[in-house]
Amino acid sequence: MLALLLRFTEMDGAALSWTTLIAGLICLFIGGIVSGIKSKQKGWVIGGITGLGFTLFTFLIQYLGYEQSFSLQQTLHHLGYILAALLGGMIGVNMTSGQEE
Numbered sequence: 001m002l003a004l005l006l007r008f009t010e011m012d013g014a015a016l017s018w019t020t021l022i023a024g025l026i027c028l029f030i031g032g033i034v035s036g037i038k039s040k041q042k043g044w045v046i047g048g049i050t051g052l053g054f055t056l057f058t059f060l061i062q063y064l065g066y067e068q069s070f071s072l073q074q075t076l077h078h079l080g081y082i083l084a085a086l087l088g089g090m091i092g093v094n095m096t097s098g099q100e101e
Contacts, residue, residue, distance in 0.1 A: 021077055025084045028054060032085035036092020047089020051082030 002020060005011050011019070031054075032047035039046040055078040062068055070078065 021080075024077070024081055028081045028085040029088040032088020032090075033092035033095070034088075035085075036089035036094075037096050038092075039089075040093060040096050043089035043091070043093030044086050045089070047086040047092070048082060050089065051078075051085030054078075054081060054085070 002016060002023075005019070006016055028051055031050050032043075035046045035050045036043035058078070059070060062070070
């Protein structure tokens with residue numbers, strides 16, 4: 001989808017970088033919410049694990065596949081991803097707290 005935006009619009013590389021960052025934050029926030037809803041307890045832990053899992057997966061692909069470690073900018077982005085998933089996990093647990101099974 002991002003490749004199509006880059007190809008058929010006037011979007012440049014800098015705008016694409018911001019777009020991917022925002023899309024990643026939204027996706028991990030939603031992933032944290034879903035994991036929090038499913039776990040029904042300790043949402044910050046399960047959301048943090050979700051964010052850490054994504055970061056570890058990304059790091060392993062980059063390190064083992066391309067032989068590069070994270071740059072400072074990537075590290076800051078992934079800290080934001082972890083925090084977004086953590087916050088989503090807390091919200092997800094609280095969405096289910098009033099419901100009975």
